[in-house]
Amino acid sequence: xxxxxxxxxxxxxxxxxxxxxxxxxxxxxxxxxxxxxxxxxxxxxxxxxxxxxxxxxxxxxxxxxxxxxxxxxxxxxxxxxxxxxxxxxxxxxxxxxxxxxx
Numbered sequence: 001x002x003x004x005x006x007x008x009x010x011x012x013x014x015x016x017x018x019x020x021x022x023x024x025x026x027x028x029x030x031x032x033x034x035x036x037x038x039x040x041x042x043x044x045x046x047x048x049x050x051x052x053x054x055x056x057x058x059x060x061x062x063x064x065x066x067x068x069x070x071x072x073x074x075x076x077x078x079x080x081x082x083x084x085x086x087x088x089x090x091x092x093x094x095x096x097x098x099x100x101x102x
Contacts, residue, residue, distance in 0.1 A: 009059035011052065013040070013077070015068030037070040040077045045084055052085070 015038025023030040056062050064081060066074035082089050 007060045009055045009062045011048070011055075011062070011064040013048075013053075013064065013066050014038075015040070015073075016044070016066065017068075033070055037069050037072075037073075038068045039073045040068070042080055042082070042084070045077065045081050049084060 007042035015036050017035055017038040018029045020037070023034065052062065052064070064078075066076065066077045068074055079089055
């Protein structure tokens with residue numbers, strides 16, 4: 001077994017819209033929407049947790065990018081994954097800068 005430490009690891013999740021990807025493999029030209037129009041379920045995101053945990057132990061920083069870029073799917077999935085990872089989720093009130101005149 002080979003072990004090493006990497007400073008940065010990146011996961012890029014494109015979705016699992018099988019028909020769109022199969023069309024591309026058949027030499028067709030599916031629209032971007034056909035390939036990336038996918039909302040991961042919580043169960044599907046849970047499948048990634050062991051691998052994310054393993055990589056987190058080896059890398060200094062881990063970034064996860066959702067490229068299922070239709071509708072609000074990337075945001076919804078990112079928030080869902082943050083919750084599954086036990087990370088805090090900032091609410092809009094948390095994100096506002098402090099009132100300068102208070």
